[in-house]
Amino acid sequence: xxxxxxxxxxxxxxxxxxxxxxxxxxxxxxxxxxxxxxxxxxxxxxxxxxxxxxxxxxxxxxxxxxxxxxxxxxxxxxxxxxxxxxxxxxxxxxxxxxxxxxxxxxxxxxxxxxxxxxxxxxxxxxxxxxxxxxxxxxxxxxxxxxxxxxxxxxxxxxxxxxxxxxxxxxxxxxxxxxxxxxxxxxxxxxxxxxxxxxxxxxxxxxxxxxxxxxxxx
Numbered sequence: 681x682x683x684x685x686x687x688x689x690x691x692x693x694x695x696x697x698x699x700x701x702x703x704x705x706x707x708x709x710x711x712x713x714x715x716x717x718x719x720x721x722x723x724x725x726x727x728x729x730x731x732x733x734x735x736x737x738x739x740x741x742x743x744x745x746x747x748x749x750x751x752x753x754x755x756x757x758x759x760x761x762x763x764x765x766x767x768x769x770x771x772x773x774x775x776x777x778x779x780x781x782x783x784x785x786x787x788x789x790x791x792x793x794x795x796x797x798x799x800x801x802x803x804x805x806x807x808x809x810x811x812x813x814x815x816x817x818x819x820x821x822x823x824x825x826x827x828x829x830x831x832x833x834x835x836x837x838x839x840x841x842x843x844x845x846x847x848x849x850x851x852x853x854x855x856x857x858x859x860x861x862x863x864x865x866x867x868x869x870x871x872x873x874x875x876x877x878x879x880x881x882x883x884x885x886x887x888x889x890x891x892x893x894x895x896x897x
Contacts, residue, residue, distance in 0.1 A: 755806065782832055816836055818836075
């Protein structure tokens with residue numbers, strides 16, 4: 681069946697943007713090393729500034745209406761004291777953030793990460809734990825957690841068991857181990873295909889008192 685030229689033109693106008701986006705989905709916003717340097721510089725600004733820097737909200741909002749190109753993915757804790765955009769001194773559209781208590785990732789989180797890598801160009805994934813994490817403390821305390829909190833505690837238990845009896849602060853040890861286990865889960869389970877070699881997964885731990893992020897070696 682022959683499609684009228686007017687209808688063909690309409691269909692083409694609808695398909696071209698999608699095809700262009702699909703063709704460009706593997707192009708990185710910036711490389712992983714550059715992205716990490718940006719985050720480190722931003723965190724240094726945040727931790728050292730006595731007054732928060734203002735963001736060009738209206739202008740940035742307008743600039744990101746038709747698309748987003750975040751330069752990093754942050755897998756962070758839902759704790760209200762740890763907003764990644766503020767910690768790293770970034771604005772609207774800069775970071776693709778996946779948050780859950782204990783900075784855990786499930787299938788939804790992995791799918792979000794895969795989307796950000798494949799379709800938005802992010803090449804750096806940061807697992808951001810933090811000092812005095814309540815979810816990790818709950819897992820460390822043991823006992824039966826109520827409701828769906830039980831799922832969080834159970835997911836963090838491997839970190840608690842792996843650090844049991846080790847020297848140092850038990851909570852701090854478990855937080856860092858949990859970060860490492862989440863990062864390893866992302867490396868093993870995120871399906872990034874041909875982009876895997878371009879993607880870097882790193883761990884950071886935020887200090888609530890100083891505002892600084894300590895990066896894993």
